[in-house]
């Protein structure tokens with residue numbers, strides 16, 4: 001079987017759902033090897049999963065956006081002779097894989113939602129209006145980033161994978177910029193939310209300019225539904241909610257089972273990030289709002305009346 | 320500011336792309352290529368232009384801002400728009416061999432064009448390449464990293480704020496889990512998001528002034544490449560239009576819309 005290399009820029013104590021999905025997809029394509037910036041033994045503990053044979057890492061931890069991650073990847077490709085190299089579609093992983101593709105003189109396909117045994121890659125393009133398949137030329141390795149929610153995660157605990165330490169160390173140094181390179185001046189962790197991650201959530205409740213600074217009712221609804229909270233750019237630009245919550249062309253793309261859109265007009269850039277949701281419910285005061293063109297169920301009304309009533313009814317049914 | 324940086328001219332090359340207008344219907348042709356018969360300057364490329372102009376306006380050294388685009392002949396309109404917004408000069412690389420180019424082909428062509436612009440009479444200056452976060456049609460965001468790799472330049476992507484401080488580029492960016500502040504020595508490639516600034520609109524005076532600014536057109540051979548160098552490594556096999564989403568039931572709230580939504584969710588089994 002051919003080797004598939006999966007790149008996780010870093011691993012925390014547990015695999016996220018999308019990391020599990022990626023390992024599941026990789027398992028359908030060949031023998032799976034993981035390469036990561038996280039230190040080897042710690043990484044191996046996290047990916048003790050049946051399909052994973054080995055974990056490749058550097059001599060010490062290597063943190064994105066360190067270009068040493070590309071050296072690590074390149075060395076791991078040589079070691080495994082991998083014909084498929086996959087990563088999540090984060091910015092840092094895309095940067096690393098894009099560079100790797102140049103070094104391997106091969107093609108890269110980003111934002112895949114599926115890859116079959118013939119290495120045909122499916123993706124959704126032009127704001128979700130087309131589905132395309134593409135293939136990297138035969139004889140060249142396939143390099144691809146994969147979107148969350150594309151495959152059903154199904155992994156089984158296994159033996160700890162073999163840990164292989166490669167002779168690569170971090171290259172970002174404290175005086176990097178003075179020596180002609182790049183230097184990290186400051187790292188601030190983004191606040192982790194108690195709610196499910198936006199890109200992985202089964203349900204997303206999103207608010208726009210219509211919430212007028214008050215996400216309270218939407219957060220209550222999200223709590224009832226076990227949902228993540230999303231937002232339009234108008235709401236993130238206004239500073240009512242963190243930019244990380246932005247759904248759309250320049251925010252995140254979500255494909256949940258249910259997307260509740262409240263006080264969002266539904267501009268094309270917003271729709272680009274949510275119109276592959278299975279079911280869309282929209283609440284908007286304006287009956288001409290474009291979001292109603294794609295909603296499965298739409299309510300012309302005031303979100304401050306409608307949303308609390310949904311919450312109340314859900315609580316009543318639960319009681 | 321170190322002596323070297325203060326006196327050295329800076330040349331900022333901003334990459335701009337001519338793309339189908341996302342407000343209109345976009346489609347693939349029978350050859351499985353995006354229909355590029357009409358287009359606009361990608362909105363996402365107004366942010367790098369603005370970033371370049373702000374750096375120029377804040378600098379106490381000579382700064383030249385060039386706009387560079389690779390695309391069909393029509394892409395000249397994107398280059399002209401960039402001149403109206405404020406670029407000093409513009410370059411258009413256009414060649415039949417580039418039709419339908421993939422990421423590898425596009426970044427190879429751009430890299431050669433950038434080297435050509437850099438060699439274009441200002442070898443003594445410092446260089447900075449600024450790009451948008453992604454193209455509005457391909458949306459991969461992979462070109463900046465491929466350029467940095469091909470040109471051997473420093474790379475910082477997804478900048479939400481950037482400035483030149485003491486001759487180096489200081490950038491704020493967000494990764495999946497943290498916010499970072501980075502410093503990069505020039506020459507560098509930096510991609511900027513739509514969070515980075517508020518792009519300006521060209522006024523009448525700027526539109527008139529743009530008519531006098533130079534726009535240079537190149538073929539692949541002009542930048543020293545043959546067709547084989549930009550051959551695609553990935554091929555599009557199929558393009559299927561998704562059935563457009565159709566509107567479902569729309570009701571007007573009569574005091575019970577919340578209940579109706581819950582009924583709908585229960586019926587759809589999404590609760």
Ligand SMILES: Cc1cc2nc3c(=O)[nH]c(=O)nc-3n(C[C@H](O)[C@H](O)[C@H](O)COP(=O)(O)OP(=O)(O)OC[C@H]3O[C@@H](n4cnc5c(N)ncnc54)[C@H](O)[C@@H]3O)c2cc1C
Nearest residue numbers: 208209210232233234248249250251263264265270285303
């Ligand atoms: C390059 C570029 C990238 C962009 N990227 C994104 C992106 O990633 N994501 C994104 O969302 N946008 C993006 N945009 C912006 C996008 O074009 C829209 O401007 C934005 O989505 C509008 O947000 P909104 O619908 O919340 O606000 P508006 O368009 O102002 O709509 C607010 C809506 O709320 C309704 N409303 C008001 N009060 C209430 C109430 N009490 N109850 C119910 N309804 C009410 C109004 O009827 C209105 O329809 C981008 C734009 C550009 C140019």
